[in-house]
Amino acid sequence: MKSDLHIHTTASDGQLTPAEVVRKAYKLGLDVIAITDHDTVEGIEPALAEARHFPKLLVIPGVELSGETPQSEVHVLGYFINYRHAGFIKRLEKLRKSRISRGEKMVSKLAEIGIYLNWNHILSLAGNASIGRPHIAQAMLESGYVTSIQEAFSKYIGRNGPAYVEREKLTPLEAVKLILEAEGLPVLAHPAEIKELDSLIPQLKQAGLVGLEVYYNGYSPQVVNWLNGLAQEYKLIPCGGSDYHGTNDNPGGEMGEVEVPQETVIQLLDLAKQHGNAEAQKLAHLSLPQR
Numbered sequence: 001m002k003s004d005l006h007i008h009t010t011a012s013d014g015q016l017t018p019a020e021v022v023r024k025a026y027k028l029g030l031d032v033i034a035i036t037d038h039d040t041v042e043g044i045e046p047a048l049a050e051a052r053h054f055p056k057l058l059v060i061p062g063v064e065l066s067g068e069t070p071q072s073e074v075h076v077l078g079y080f081i082n083y084r085h086a087g088f089i090k091r092l093e094k095l096r097k098s099r100i101s102r103g104e105k106m107v108s109k110l111a112e113i114g115i116y117l118n119w120n121h122i123l124s125l126a127g128n129a130s131i132g133r134p135h136i137a138q139a140m141l142e143s144g145y146v147t148s149i150q151e152a153f154s155k156y157i158g159r160n161g162p163a164y165v166e167r168e169k170l171t172p173l174e175a176v177k178l179i180l181e182a183e184g185l186p187v188l189a190h191p192a193e194i195k196e197l198d199s200l201i202p203q204l205k206q207a208g209l210v211g212l213e214v215y216y217n218g219y220s221p222q223v224v225n226w227l228n229g230l231a232q233e234y235k236l237i238p239c240g241g242s243d244y245h246g247t248n249d250n251p252g253g254e255m256g257e258v259e260v261p262q263e264t265v266i267q268l269l270d271l272a273k274q275h276g277n278a279e280a281q282k283l284a285h286l287s288l289p290q291r
Helices: 018-027 044-051 086-112 119-126 133-142 149-157 172-181 197-207 221-233 262-274 278-282
Strands: 003-007 032-035 058-068 073-079 185-188 211-216 237-241
Touching: 003 018, 003 058, 003 073, 003 237, 003 262, 018 032, 018 044, 044 058, 058 086, 058 172, 073 172, 073 211, 086 119, 086 133, 086 149, 086 172, 119 133, 133 149, 172 185, 172 197, 185 197, 185 262, 211 221, 221 237, 237 262
Parallel strands: 003 032, 032 058, 185 211, 211 237
Antiparallel strands: 058 073, 073 185
């Protein structure tokens, strides 16, 4: 069983629409994917609608929430989210509005250092998606201020860049609790980048964290072994995915290129069913998709 449990669409900062992601996943021979857009669930319904044309492809409704500690940016994935949960949607909308305010401030700071961008063009690049730094980076690339998306981040809009602006964020603990309130399964995303990981995991585990993203784009065998050890120590499900965004110039890797053990999906699905998760119950007949 081939799986990719970390995929973005145009609902946030991905390059492909939800329907295009589903078609690409099927074409690549994937059996299970998770739609995990940043702070939004807008891509889930269109992805599930498209997946009806491919009954052997399991699409897990998910989300990726952005959190922060004093030392690191921390992201938490949520699987089998109740994407119609009213309280959850309201909280996401508040986070979405904070992205707009942040984007406007970043454009102003860029102008102060001689980089002039059209805010309406950035809005058009985002479309109906949550505005993110990749949209600003794309505008910088199109205007010739940088030669790549990565350069925009490393020189200007990354965490230590001159145009970086903080935005409203959840703490990692709040992100875990919000996912649980929406009946989802919280998993710590790309943890190797988190500086205070050893102290953070026990706190989040106590709050309800169920998994750790062990298999991730660019992680060496040594890093995977280290994270696997942490997952075993804290009895967390070792999860994984590509963090696919659509092009090699964006964060993440190619869809399906990270090998995720079949047991990961089985454990997640079984745990969701045990918790009475409505989304998992709908997918019960697809617990072990086979082509």
